[in-house]
Amino acid sequence: MKVQQVKWFFLFILALIWGSSFILIKKGLLGLSPFQLGSLRIVFCALFLIIIGFRNLTEIPQHKWKYIAITAMFGTFIPAYLFSIAQTQINSSVSSILNSLTPLNTLILGTMVFGLDFKRTQIVGVVIGLLGTLLLIFNGAANNPNQNYWYTILVLIASVCYATNVNLIKKYLSDMKPLTITTGNFFVMLLPALLVLFFTDFFSVIATEEVKQSMIFVAVLGIVGTGIANVLFYKLIQISTPVFATSVTYLIPVVAFFWGLLDNEMLTPVQFFGAFIILIGVYLSSKK
Numbered sequence: 354m355k356v357q358q359v360k361w362f363f364l365f366i367l368a369l370i371w372g373s374s375f376i377l378i379k380k381g382l383l384g385l386s387p388f389q390l391g392s393l394r395i396v397f398c399a400l401f402l403i404i405i406g407f408r409n410l411t412e413i414p415q416h417k418w419k420y421i422a423i424t425a426m427f428g429t430f431i432p433a434y435l436f437s438i439a440q441t442q443i444n445s446s447v448s449s450i451l452n453s454l455t456p457l458n459t460l461i462l463g464t465m466v467f468g469l470d471f472k473r474t475q476i477v478g479v480v481i482g483l484l485g486t487l488l489l490i491f492n493g494a495a496n497n498p499n500q501n502y503w504y505t506i507l508v509l510i511a512s513v514c515y516a517t518n519v520n521l522i523k524k525y526l527s528d529m530k531p532l533t534i535t536t537g538n539f540f541v542m543l544l545p546a547l548l549v550l551f552f553t554d555f556f557s558v559i560a561t562e563e564v565k566q567s568m569i570f571v572a573v574l575g576i577v578g579t580g581i582a583n584v585l586f587y588k589l590i591q592i593s594t595p596v597f598a599t600s601v602t603y604l605i606p607v608v609a610f611f612w613g614l615l616d617n618e619m620l621t622p623v624q625f626f627g628a629f630i631i632l633i634g635v636y637l638s639s640k641k
Contacts, residue, residue, distance in 0.1 A: 356592055363589040367582055367601045372608020374578040375445035376616060377570045378436060384567030385555075387437035392550035393568065394433050397575030398583075399539035399546070406536035412529070413537050420525040425538035428518035429579065430545065432511035439511075442504040444497065446618050449609035451508040453486040453631065456599040458516030463595055466520070474637050475596050482603045482634025488627035489606060496621060512602075519595045522587060531587035535580065603631040 381390045413421060440448050456479050464470075494500075526534050558564050590598045607628045610618070 360589060360593045360597065363585050363592075364597075364601050365604070367585055367589065368604035368608055370578055370582045370585075371601065372449065372605045373612060374574055374582075375436075375440070375449045375605075375609045376612040377574040377578060378440050378448075379445045379616070380570040381567045381574065382437065382440060384561070384563035384565075385571065386553060387441060388434060388549055389553050389555045390437045390567075390571055391434040392546045392553070392555075393571045394437075394575040394579060395429065395539065395542050395546035396550065397572045398429075398580040399543040401576045401580050402532075402536045402539045403543075406532045409530065409533040409536050410540060412533050417526065417529070418537070420521060421534065421537040422541045424518050424521050424526065424534070425541045427514040427521070429538060429583070430542050431514050433579075434549075435507040435511040435514075439504045439507040442501040443508075444500065444613065444618050445616075446606065446610050446613040447490070447494075447497070447500065447505065448508055449606040450486055450489045451505050452512055452515075453482065453489075453602045453606055454509060455512040455515045455519075455602040456596055457483050458513050459519055459595050459599045462513075462516050463520045463523075475594070478600070478634045478637025479596060480634075481637060482600065482631050485627045485630030485634060486603070486606075488630065489624050492621055492623040492627065515602075516599065519590055519599050522590050523595045526587075527591050531584045531591070534587050535583045538583070539580070600634070603634055606631070 378390065381394075385393065436448060460476065460479050522534065555564075586598065586601075589601075610624065610628070
């Protein structure tokens with residue numbers, strides 16, 4: 354399979370996995386607090402990756418560990434808690450929509466901070482994708498007036514974290530294997546996540562049926578939606594551009610909306626139109 358085909362394959366697989374993550378967060382929050390969910394998501398993923406990728410840790414040069422730690426914080430640790438807290442007040446579809454701002458932040462940060470070059474067509478693609486995203490946001494707000502949209506700020510902050518992470522990966526860690534980067538990230542995050550979990554009341558409620566059911570959703574979220582997905586994502590960054598890699602966030606709302614429909618979250622004709630505009634943005638942002 355050619356590189357062009359591989360990167361599109363990775364893009365759609367990631368869209369399917371990450372688009373399903375928001376409904377898993379929603380289900381996980383039925384029995385867990387946001388901090389418990391965020392911590393367990395990291396712990397499950399860390400244990401899985403350490404089992405399959407422990408030997409890869411020896412491949413990380415000493416001078417690269419600082420970048421491994423920084424990308425761990427921006428790429429997973431901070432967003433894991435921000436998304437969990439945000440979804441206590443906004444539904445999974447809105448959360449996935451706001452996540453689509455990541456490519457725009459990637460473009461801005463990549464140009465202004467990391468000195469990366471982007472083509473005019475990529476800029477146009479990001480803008481078109483953003484317009485589609487705004488259409489989805491405003492239409493969603495009009496149809497959900499009871500939601501607390503102040504919590505959307507947390508998702509916006511998370512998107513900036515993701516944008517920072519993808520630029521750091523491209524600039525400082527692109528010469529390393531995706532599994533090595535991901536395993537290193539979660540090796541760094543395991544202890545902090547356990548500490549956060551320890552200071553919640555998790556261990557006093559772990560035996561309840563509701564918590565056990567939520568943990569199943571979070572285990573899938575951690576292992577598949579975080580661990581396996583991150584390996585694929587870092588590989589996608591290496592074989593494409595930061596803007597193309599983060600354009601997966603344009604497709605995520607489409608998948609999340611269909612999951613939302615199954616969970617009684619409404620999808621309007623205007624939102625379908627917004628999704629179509631987003632797809633055009635993905636195509637344009639991928640052109641070199």
